[in-house]
Amino acid sequence: MNQTLSREDVLRYSQTVCDGLRDDDDGVRREVLAHAGNRWSLGVIHTLGVYGRLRHAEIQRRMHGVTQRMLTRTLRSLERDGLVIRTDFNENPPRVEYELSESGLELLVRMVPIWTWIVENADGFRASRERFDARNDGD
Amino acid sequence: MNQTLSREDVLRYSQTVCDGLRDDDDGVRREVLAHAGNRWSLGVIHTLGVYGRLRHAEIQRRMHGVTQRMLTRTLRSLERDGLVIRTDFNENPPRVEYELSESGLELLVRMVPIWTWIVENADGFRASRERFDARNDGD
């Protein structure tokens, strides 16, 4: 849990964040980052990471609660940024397979520590919220 | 760039993602994760990480383009999840200072690799998008 990472360690590296956030004219960086935070992207990346090549319906079956529409949208935006590779076999009935690109795998690798940390500390977050809400009820 | 991380390495760790995404009744985990991906949260966390304790207006000055309203909202939600500590000195004129909590620093630590990776590969993402858009123009 304790990373024995001093504030100085963080600062040394995190200057990149500042620089990167500023000159992002087209917003690409922020949008790639958004893949980490939105409803389905991480789930898709993870599913493809674990199971390899999958068809549309197979992904949907392995994820909880995605609609067909949102899955399509998510896959499109991931494909656009090169994180997911789409292969259309042009068959009838249609067969399309999705797999994680090298890039997508790299993102997954870097997301795992964060997600693990969140899961481990979920109770702490919940508690913090309860305290906050209690404090702000009496206003 | 090459992480020499095999697909197996990733899978070993990333099972947590799957488990964590499923039984998240109140959505706390996903919402904490969202701090990583939304417009301003990461910027605030980074700014407080670099500069330490800051007042509302000082944060705004150091970030590019945040409105007062969005900064307040962002700070509130971060405070609620215990990532940021708010200290109100109850003075007049008002003085309120914000700083990163231990928890917030831990998130920042885990965000730095992702952000660094995104910044380094931004050109690749841009290129991927152009190819994608070109492909899908001819439809």
Next chain:
DNA sequence: CAGTATCCTTGCGGATACTG
């Protein structure tokens, strides 16, 4: 200075029905 209050636009996410 550190906020609220108000109004507005945009896009996310979901439900449902339809198509090649």
Next chain:
DNA sequence: CAGTATCCGCAAGGATACTG
């Protein structure tokens, strides 16, 4: 099977004005 096409509610994000 792998999508589109519609329609919808909701929250993010922004502009502007006001307050203790």
